Amino acid sequence: MSWVQIPPAPPIPDVSQLEDGEISGLRKSTLPLTKHNLLVTSDLIDQHSIKLLAKHATVFNSTQLAEDEIVKLLPLIDSLMIFSWPRFLTPERTRTMTRLLFVQSILAGVNHIPFSYFSERVIVSSNAGAYSDGVAEHAWALILAAAKRIVEQSIQIRAGTAALVRHGDAAARIRVLQGKAVGILGYGGIGTSVGKLATGFGLKVSAFSRHVSKEKGVQVRHGAKGLNKNLETSDIVVLALPLTKSTTGIIDKKALSRMKKNAILVNIARGELVDESSLYKHLKANGDFHYATDVWWYKNGRESLVTDFPFATLPNFTGTLHVSGPSVLAVGRPVLLAVQNTLRFLSNQTPKNIVDRSEYIPK
């Protein structure tokens, strides 16, 4: 039995030669860690990045290890890079990671991380901003697809039921954005990037945010009143909020009722920001209201295309397959930024994007 090491790596404690009890004893006291032990749990991290990380840590890759090997390794690990939370990290096994100090998410959000599994001293860094511009592109694809009724027309053309629009009512159903108002709920990296593009399209931009108080040309609002004002005055509402205890279901029946009857609601954040049942009823009752989303509700702990209501049958629903983040991931930037931030931890600098665990729902 041998650990799969990612080159180039210095000698590490040969834990495979020890009995389980001995390893436990060592980790509980003073195993002389001359280097950090980093466990990466995703094949997304390229060889060049691994080499950079290996200058500051012994790097293990769980995708190249047997499960029993991983289990023995966990007590030695002090830093962890994850994409989605790995299935092998059950509550019991995570509790054996008593040296754990740092978790770096490659995903932008951290709501998938089970904070209750590990100690409060563990620093968790999100990958906020890594996907911002790319996800904002997708938000714009959804906004414009809804405004210009791209899917509806394409389906009509494919079905042979379409007619060219010259002017009149059919043309008036296509929305011109210039001069309209967009409200961006959540004005972090993604929200800001969505907002910058909005200005280019000649839209008035307002935002709902806890943190930001001023932004050039953007009306930033706070609190329940600010949220309501954004909902009431916006022709387009973009959800770019993190999913936290206070944002789950933020778009409920009441919030929907405040919105313009012909508003476009775009979700590029998390399905659970929107109450599924209320949204379905609202879409059925308001044919000019449009919901365009890249993200879906969780069913049995996983984001799922299976919904409680037949959204896909509605003409005022546009959906994509949670491609916004993955498409950005495919071009490399999020991994690069996650690696850079992990290098900060490994070289004793303060990592960026440290999250406040108290904001996240206990799992």
Next chain:
Amino acid sequence: MSWVQIPPAPPIPDVSQLEDGEISGLRKSTLPLTKHNLLVTSDLIDQHSIKLLAKHATVFNSTQLAEDEIVKLLPLIDSLMIFSWPRFLTPERTRTMTRLLFVQSILAGVNHIPFSYFSERVIVSSNAGAYSDGVAEHAWALILAAAKRIVEQSIQIRAGTAALVRHGDAAARIRVLQGKAVGILGYGGIGTSVGKLATGFGLKVSAFSRHVSKEKGVQVRHGAKGLNKNLETSDIVVLALPLTKSTTGIIDKKALSRMKKNAILVNIARGELVDESSLYKHLKANGDFHYATDVWWYKNGRESLVTDFPFATLPNFTGTLHVSGPSVLAVGRPVLLAVQNTLRFLSNQTPKNIVDRSEYIPK
């Protein structure tokens, strides 16, 4: 028999009391036109605009006149506002409009105007720029729909054959625009507006244009070499050219073969810029090449959804129903600008957007 006049209108020559011959005689010599006689041929022009025009001209509206009334009126008309070229203006009847001096198009382009029907001294003004920002919005809707495969995913979701994209090949098929290159063929009002938004999306912008030589941050190219360079280096090519003798079929087999195999070609100008047969073969042979269009080829003198090849069956084809211009028209700006320009003519100022008839195909 009485002329339907749009109020408020001053007395006009009572041509209904004259014999045809008499009218002819008068118009050939010195009918004392104290005011201009303007014929509007579209109901798009609102009452407020009619009132403004009526300060400088006697305004007739062909949609409120019988055909024989129109025929008698034509020799008196010196200015014409048209949307599409009116069917009642046959070659013979147009030749009777010997006082005609000015034609204002409400449509942006003038390729629908039969220049051969009337004298070269007639000034024809396009409505260039009136639709620019709105049509650019639609160009972006098409670019993003193609890049993010919005229609393909929506159809899969509706059919129940979709799966969420996490990472890997499916994610890599979704294009991230940031850092890519867009080539804009035709850098007039629409092209410029498309280009401004491109900068916001982090794209490198190049253009192909006869006129423009410099634009901040935009590489403007000229001539056949410039065209080829744009085709070869662009990830996205946007057609925003007027349809003239020299641009008809500009995207032919050879041009397509110069483009990147996974390029996105967007057409917001005129179907005939692209050779239909060559495009179909190219789309069939290159699954990663995408054609997204709002405009269609003319069949029997009318733009038509009936195509010579089954484009709508192709996954790498996205079409809309020529909604870009009409949707802008529906919010009023093009009529406003056409009226303002006609007022320039009527008050003896030089109208804007005078077109060079030699550039247009004889009809």
